[in-house]
Amino acid sequence: MNIELRQLRYFVAVAEERHFGRAALRLHMTQPPLSQAIQALEANLGTPLFARTKRSVALTPAGLALLPEAQRLLQQAATLPDLVRRAASGESGLLTLSFVSTADYSILPPLLRAFREAYPLVQIDLQEATSDLQLAQLMEGRIDAGLLIPPLPDKAKLALEYQPVLAEPLILAAPSGLKALRAKKGKIALSDLADMPLIIFPRRISPGFHDTILGCFRAAGVTPHIGQEAIQMQTIVGLVSAGMGIALVPQSVSNLQRPGVDYRELQDQTPLVETGLAWRRDNVSPVLQAFLELLRKK
Secondary structure: OOOOHHHHHHHHHHHHHOOHHHHHHHOOOOHHHHHHHHHHHHHHHOOOOEEEOOOOEEEOHHHHHHHHHHHHHHHHHHHHHHHHHHHHHOOEEEEEEEEOHHHHHOOHHHHHHHHHHHOOEEEEEEEEOOHHHHHHHHHOOOOOEEEEOOOOOHHHHHHEEEEEEEEEOEEEEEEOOOHHHHOOOOOEOHHHHOOOOEEEOOOOOOHHHHHHHHHHHHHOOOOOOEEEEOOOHHHHHHHHHOOOOEEEEEHHHHHOOOOOEEEEOEOOOOOOEEEEEEEEOOOOOHHHHHHHHHHHHO
């Protein structure tokens, strides 16, 4: 059985007008070909759709059942060109985005807010993941883009594009009431914290971030004792709150307020921690291109 949209459009016009002549005028055609088209549809379906008399046209039970479904199909068909246009321009579709936990306290919320305002029809699939997992997901094509902490391995550089998004200083997260903090207001020196255990990301998760933190201590002449390792920033701050040690965190993490945690700026010169967006060079998704265009404007 092959039913054409044209036949459904003719059927709906006759059903709504209850008159072949008025339906023909509405469709800008003559009545004989309209009658023939309806007869062909009825023959195709194997049942009459209209009960005809010389003065009136009424829907049969089969016609009554078909009418709302035919109207629905025609309405859906009418939206197809706009649907295709939106998908081709990136105005609709799906964006899969991974992000490191630190981005949740800095760039991610305003970026998502701006993208949602510009592209309200795009569905965003968010997943928090460490930098190493994001790189694996990108290489396998399982996500569109990832907010991660560089550097990218040489193999990944061959397949991925990367754009810096944010650079921010490291600050101290320490247990409230720590003696070194009570003794000194304002900025604190790493040398004043030499005896405190350090809570840090495992190196395998984010080698660049891990090495940057340890490099800060080396520059200050301090050899830190690593007391705990954790892969989520929330967990690191939670361990600090529990008095398990200190941590160096990006400045934006101070937006994560926890009882028992003091954030302090450092006297020591520390390198900026960068967060950037990575995506596959061969990903031609219009939604991704729209996301990148918005990002470049910020």
